[in-house]
Amino acid sequence: MLEIVIFSTLNGILYGLLLFMLSSGLTLIFSMMGVLNFAHASFYMLGAYFAYTLGMHTGFWPALILAPLLVGALGALVERFGLRRVHANGHVAELLFTFGLAYVIDELVQMMWGTVAVAYREPAYMREPLFTLFGTDYSIFRGVVILISILMFVALWYLLKKTRVGLMIRAALTHGEMVGHLGHNVPRLFMGVFGFGCALAGLAGVIGGPIMSTEPGMAATLGPIVFVVVVVGGMGSLQGAFYASLLIGLIQTFFVAVNASVADVVNAMGANLDPYGELGRISLATLAPMTPFILLVLILIFRPRGLMGELEP
């Protein structure tokens, strides 16, 4: 039991950190430009595939740097030549644009790398156990992933709070026009933030690819969950996105790990549900993919502005 709790917590935190790496970029882009980037998870997928292809030539570590840079550059190009053009037609048009982009990226990935999963693995020496607890190994790679994520967030925090660019970004979040009037190039700032957010998503892909399997469906699996994170955390709130990421990561991991059915849970609370009935028979593990959406609906009913959001969406 203790074993399950410890490992689920570790895996849940790892998953939550990956989610936050995606949702932090998405939240930054959203609060700055008012557009929810539907293709965000597609950039995450591109990160994994780029790292796979680059890694075959350069090895894992250079790919860890190069792939996110490449994804970020691609994101900046998308903003400069696509999104900026569509911006004049309003937010719905922007959302439609990113939706179409996700569609096209998914197809291109299938075209370039095939419809089945590619063999993107971490280097062999990182598959060794970092520590062994109750006879279960925890690989070095997972430890490295957690380390990279935490380093990333410290860097993000430093960038936003302690640097001049961060000051401009924070100012542009609330008073975009004023920042423009003061002579800063706000469109270029937008491009930078969009590219940076995409690079973060790419980084999540590079380190998440070996853990979650690199296949063309990976964007469609994770994309909706990242949106749920952003809404549950409160639209535009980085802190909220952080808590929501960890919350959803932990909930989903625990649902997978716990070996119980709906009937077990309900009956433990005193109800009397047929354990072999249609509803009672469902195991919590099969419910796991649904938990983010159940959480979303609950949040919407009881706290529409999200965990930390200041405004109702």
Added chain:
Amino acid sequence: MSQDISAAMQRSKSRPSLRGLVPWVVFAAVLLLLPFVFQGNSTAFTLLNVIGINIVFALSYNMLLGQGGMLSFGHAVFFGLGSYAAMHAMIAIDDASYAGEGFWAHVPVVGMPVIGMIAGGLVALVLGWPFCRRAGTAFAMITLGLGEMVAAAGQMFPSLFGGEAGIYGNRMVGPQWFGLELAQSADVYWFMAFWTFLAVFAMWAFTRTPLGRMSNAVRDNPDRLQFIGYQPRNIRFMIFIASGSFGGLAGGMAAVNYEIITPEALGLIPSGLALLMAAVGGLGVFYGPIVGAIVVTLMNSMLSDYTDASILYVGLVFLSIVMFAPRGLGGGIEQVRVAWRDGDLGRRLPGWLTGTLAVGLIIVGMVVLVEMMFQATHGDDEFAQVLGMEFDAAALWGWLAAAVLVALGVVIKRATNKLREDQA
């Protein structure tokens, strides 16, 4: 001011006399004539039936997005659940007609879209209220979550949704109406034509009701609407229900057509299809989604005969329409129609034609690029074939030719835009 309004009302009242009927007569005539054009061609009828379903689906979606300003990523929930309800009804008819008694023994399969419509409307009624608080991005995300949740639930309750394999029924059961046996796709066509016409007319009539007008108001300026004393949320909720009903109606049509339904029909892919069709056809014009449904359905089914990258092309078409022609194909048709009506066509046509030429060149260039990329990464045949010509991805000239085509198109487009600006 009030005189202006009453004068405008007078005009709009006097207009739908005879000229307003023309499009409907043409529509009905086309529906009646199509079977004689395609007589004996069962593939064509199969395609026509799918187009009919998609027209209703896309139009019902546009009630939300185009007319109500609510971007939804979960419209397939209503389509799928409507379809499931109709399928269960068909199974009940099948069972009852063996016994020869009971309520279901007297229900014709022809009426299944009504069942779908009721189911779709009920689902929207039950689910809609918490979602209609806000439009815009929040609504989009919530409907996305709703769609994912219902699709996941579809896998979880096999007795209702049939699990991965779905459930299937038989449309040739129960009482026959109008002598329709519904055996072959040519037979089903009449069923489709009837319901498509009826649904299109009903949805057009909806735009004419006060609620239909209010839905435009809630799209354009919800704050002002609130000042006047309406509840935007109530109006959104009512549009949501109406749109869900018609989505369910399309689902009922689909149940009769395919005789099988799987939980995949509830998911993001069919929801995205509705969005794709509506946006390609144009959100601002009533008939836009009809055009979009026809074009996208034809592209989906016919392109796959010629290329392995057909879905990519649909995506690229969607992307270019969002970027370069936000009013969609329907908006383009409307522009030509207005110019024709104002006698302006002669002056504007040359610019449009060169613009079309430019776009055509860019498209051909892009197609060559995509096909060569596909061939280079897959290498199943030696050459990529476009318009009967063979392009070798290993040789440089193919890539050059594609680049030249695209560049030429861009240059002509630039020149046309310049010319138009000078004229204006």
